[in-house]
Amino acid sequence: GENVEQHPSTLSVQEGDSAVIKCTYSDSASNYFPWYKQELGKGPQLIIDIRSNVGEKKDQRIAVTLNKTAKHFSLHITETQPEDSAVYFCAASLNKFYFGSGTKLNVKP
Amino acid sequence: DTAVSQTPKYLVTQMGNDKSIKCEQNLGHDTMYWYKQDSKKFLKIMFSYNNKELIINETVPNRFSPKSPDKAHLNLHINSLELGDSAVYFCASSLRTDTQYFGPGTRLTVL
Numbered sequence: 001g002e003n004v005e006q007h008p009s010t011l012s013v014q015e016g017d018s019a020v021i022k023c024t025y026s027d028s029a030s031n032y033f034p035w036y037k038q039e040l041g042k043g044p045q046l047i048i049d050i051r052s053n054v055g056e057k058k059d060q061r062i063a064v065t066l067n068k069t070a071k072h073f074s075l076h077i078t079e080t081q082p083e084d085s086a087v088y089f090c091a092a093s094l095n096k097f098y099f100g101s102g103t104k105l106n107v108k109p
Numbered sequence: 110d111t112a113v114s115q116t117p118k119y120l121v122t123q124m125g126n127d128k129s130i131k132c133e134q135n136l137g138h139d140t141m142y143w144y145k146q147d148s149k150k151f152l153k154i155m156f157s158y159n160n161k162e163l164i165i166n167e168t169v170p171n172r173f174s175p176k177s178p179d180k181a182h183l184n185l186h187i188n189s190l191e192l193g194d195s196a197v198y199f200c201a202s203s204l205r206t207d208t209q210y211f212g213p214g215t216r217l218t219v220l
Contacts, residue, residue: 034208043113043199043211044152087150095206096165099152 002027004092006100014108019080021103023090024072030092033066033073038087038102047088048075080107112136113212115200121218122190130185130215132200140164141183142201142209143175152199158183159205190219 003026013019023033031052036044050057050064050073057064061080066073073092077084085107090100113134122128134141142165143155157165158177172188183200200212 032207036211038150041214043201043213046208046210049208089152093206096157097154097209102150102152104150 002030002092002094002096002098004090004098004100006090006103008103009101010104010106012106012108013080015080015082017080019077019084019105019107021075021088021090021105022072023074023092023100024070025092025098026071027092027094028068028071030094030098032093033064034091034093034097035062035064035075036089036091038089040086044089077105080105082107082109113200113202113210115198115212115215117215118213119216119218121220123220124190124192126190127186127188128190128217129187130198130200130217132183132185132212134181134200134202134210134212136202136204136210138202138204138210139180140203140205141177141180142203143183143185144199144201144211146197146199146214148196156183156185187217190217192219195219 006023034049037047038044061078063076087102091097140159142157155169156175161177174186177183197214199214201209203209
């Protein structure tokens with residue numbers, strides 16, 4: 001089955017800096033890659049996603065890149081704000097979601 | 110309007126008891142899921158139902174029994190609760206295997 005690895009497990013940045021979270025996957029057939037943000041005491045919320053026919057997608061301060069050859073995808077957050085502090089999960093999917101282990105992002109004011 | 114809702118939000122119970130968690134979605138989705146999130150935040154899929162039929166059943170003790178009375182509901186019943194069942198349980202829904210939308214979670218504490 002699919003195996004998704006996510007790094008780093010924790011990330012601390014200064015407000016205004018950029019943050020990058022990376023994921024790798026093993027099954028080249030996976031074709032959908034969502035990113036979720038989980039705030040304390042809440043359920044994971046979709047923040048951005050990308051499909052295998054696209055290399056990059058951007059939504060305001062958030063962007064995702066996909067390298068199908070290398071089987072890795074990344075989340076980029078620019079101009080980080082304290083409210084970006086949360087746990088972020090990547091996932092790879094064909095007919096089933098396989099989640100990464102999560103990255104706890106701390107944005108220091 | 111809440112898209113995916115779960116009740117209760119908190120559940121504290123004694124070992125050996127039987128408890129249920131309810132989930133409802135109003136998104137018109139045909140697929141629903143149960144996930145378990147442990148203390149290390151890892152999300153592990155337990156079950157998936159499509160149009161009321163079980164399609165994913167991971168290695169979960171048979172003390173856990175999902176029930177889907179209709180496409181909008183997926184309940185989770187747990188028999189003979191154990192300490193190791195303490196976790197946060199999330200319900201999610203999707204249209205076929207597309208984007209999953211999660212509920213707010215139920216924190217289960219077994220004493």
